[in-house]
Amino acid sequence: MKEIKINDSSSFHIHLLSKVIDMDQYPFIKLIIENNITFEEYKELMGSLHKLNETFEQQKEEGLMDYTILLIHFAGMLNEKLEPNRTIYALKKEGYFPSLMNTFIEIINRDEAKYKRR
Template sequence: MDELKNDDTIHFHLQLLSKLIDIKQYPFIKLIIEHNITFQEYNNLFLLLDKLNEQYESQKEEGFLDFTSLLVHFGGMLTEKLDPNDTIFALKREGYFPSLMGEFIKIIERK
């Protein structure tokens, strides 16, 4: 029972701390905290992004111009806890995978 209380307290404290984070400076970290993303989900996200980034670079070298399939794959593999568009914009603002996120944003804004 004490563990449950501790989990609730930790969760509450994290929620308070997340309100102190400047959303403009750390929007991705804020998403992670607010949506209770686990360590495993976080790792899975970056494994997915590494794979997609490699595919993006490879396709770009081959002359591809449309990367919609990579965006669809990202959205389909992303944890249900996160909104794909919000995640992409937050990742871009924090400087993660800038070329890939830039492509994703172009696709999103075209629709």
Template sequence: MGELESINDSSSFHIQLLSKIIDMNQYPVIKLIIEHNLTRKEFNEMMDMIQGLNEAYELQKEEGLLDFTSLLIQFAGMLNEKLDPNQTIEALKLEGYYPLLMAEFSKILEDYDRKHRRR
């Protein structure tokens, strides 16, 4: 067990060193994954889920739907509990993942904030 702990300590140390020489702000999704300690499996599940939502978004958009709030709710509900939906959307948007879907989610959130700030 000591050898495994040593490997984990080394890996953690190496990641810390790399994060100091790389501008992690250029890679917000990777930064999010590291900061919230997502596993490869959790990352793959998240990306598969977003891919499915993106396909649903494209289909609904093609069919003329204008309100995609249900997709945002689905995203937030299915997102790994380690992640904040707003931060995740912003990171995905900044890094260029699913740009139309993330822009739509951001618009929905901005509209919601605007409506509820007035009250």
């Protein structure tokens, strides 16, 4: 069993909760905890995601068909502690911004298929 250093009671309590909760059901929360994302970093991320989702909805209404630039923007705005693809799949599984995350996953899958053909 992996030795865990617990510095304070909050860390200890979170560690205990992670043992009784199926963290696979909450992959985004798991990423936040595993990567030591602070409350400020979390708020910044969620604010940026809300703005990005608004842009996505506006562009969709205007008839834009390719959202690759939004995916690139997402990857660029993401905290360096988080990996873009893993974060997208985690957000989708927890139900955050479903239309935007589905669109990002479609782009990722399309690009992966394109590179496999080469």
